[in-house]
Amino acid sequence: MRWEQLGEQNCSVARSLSVFGDRWTLLILRDSFLGIKRFDDFMDDLKLSRTILTDRLNKLVEHDVLIKVPYQTKPTRYDYKLTEKGRALHPVILAIVQWGDTFYAEDGEPPVLRTHKKCGHDFQAIVVCSECSEPIKPQDVTVRVNRNSPAYKRNALQKA
Amino acid sequence: MRWEQLGEQNCSVARSLSVFGDRWTLLILRDSFLGIKRFDDFMDDLKLSRTILTDRLNKLVEHDVLIKVPYQTKPTRYDYKLTEKGRALHPVILAIVQWGDTFYAEDGEPPVLRTHKKCGHDFQAIVVCSECSEPIKPQDVTVRVNRNSPAYKRNALQKA
Numbered sequence: 001m002r003w004e005q006l007g008e009q010n011c012s013v014a015r016s017l018s019v020f021g022d023r024w025t026l027l028i029l030r031d032s033f034l035g036i037k038r039f040d041d042f043m044d045d046l047k048l049s050r051t052i053l054t055d056r057l058n059k060l061v062e063h064d065v066l067i068k069v070p071y072q073t074k075p076t077r078y079d080y081k082l083t084e085k086g087r088a089l090h091p092v093i094l095a096i097v098q099w100g101d102t103f104y105a106e107d108g109e110p111p112v113l114r115t116h117k118k119c120g121h122d123f124q125a126i127v128v129c130s131e132c133s134e135p136i137k138p139q140d141v142t143v144r145v146n147r148n149s150p151a152y153k154r155n156a157l158q159k160a
Numbered sequence: 161m162r163w164e165q166l167g168e169q170n171c172s173v174a175r176s177l178s179v180f181g182d183r184w185t186l187l188i189l190r191d192s193f194l195g196i197k198r199f200d201d202f203m204d205d206l207k208l209s210r211t212i213l214t215d216r217l218n219k220l221v222e223h224d225v226l227i228k229v230p231y232q233t234k235p236t237r238y239d240y241k242l243t244e245k246g247r248a249l250h251p252v253i254l255a256i257v258q259w260g261d262t263f264y265a266e267d268g269e270p271p272v273l274r275t276h277k278k279c280g281h282d283f284q285a286i287v288v289c290s291e292c293s294e295p296i297k298p299q300d301v302t303v304r305v306n307r308n309s310p311a312y313k314r315n316a317l318q319k320a
Binding site for chain 2: 011013022023026027034082085088093098101103107111112117118123125128129133137138141143144146149150151
């Protein structure tokens with residue numbers, strides 16, 4: 001399977017990864033959630049080439065994860081802001097942070113601390129079940145094909 | 161910054177992504193959580209080259225995310241099983257699934273449904289605060305450097 005076909009795979013992970021599944025893109029998103037909006041600020045923070053940054057930002061705009069908003073004219077310059085679809089990636093970034101903090105924090109002290117303003121405490125990100133609110137463990141999950149999904153129906157038709 | 165230096169960056173996202181931040185690796189992990197363990201089964205599912213699969217599996221073993229367990233001798237063949245550190249990536253995969261299901265499910269029907277055996281319901285994965293159990297929104301998070309972290313202390317010493 002080629003990279004470009006990933007998005008066609010009948011799987012939410014594959015589709016998602018065809019949008020943001022490379023390191024630079026995920027680091028750009030991390031920076032977006034830290035409040036970085038401008039091309040030069042991404043450049044300064046990530047120390048990557050203009051070409052790669054332009055490519056990754058354009059792709060995120062094309063997929064409606066970031067939106068370009070002009071902040072000056074002559075020449076026109078843009079802020080790159082998270083859209084609603086972009087902000088919905090926050091749990092992905094938090095889950096990645098959580099894993100890194102758990103396994104790579106020297107002396108158990110993560111480099112960065114996050115406070116939840118709602119309750120005022122430094123927090124860890126926990127993934128819970130929408131139905132019972134309990135943390136989800138891998139062994140507690142079973143998976144099945146959704147027979148109501150258009151992809152399943154197309155597949156069934158082809159085989160019939 | 162070069163790829164290899166990502167792991168040295170003083171950031172849990174960058175460190176994490178230096179371990180699993182490419183699409184194939186994340187798809188291998190998705191498969192691992194679906195119960196796939198054998199080289200040929202990863203090959204069949206992902207349709208990638210033997211070279212790339214070998215490379216990615218070896219890297220995951222090297223970083224203690226997967227462990228090789230022999231299941232036959234002459235010739236020796238291995239299962240690739242998730243370690244504890246690997247199983248701790250479940251929230252990352254669930255968060256990616258959730259985003260894909262939200263924005264890419266045709267007719268609102270995701271291709272795959274997940275049941276939480278503990279409560280018996282199909283679920284969505286929600287990221288909540290460890291302290292108050294409320295869902296975490298991007299605008300409710302503030303971030304600060306951890307002055308107790310060894311990385312911060314080294315940095316402060318260098319600047320002194």
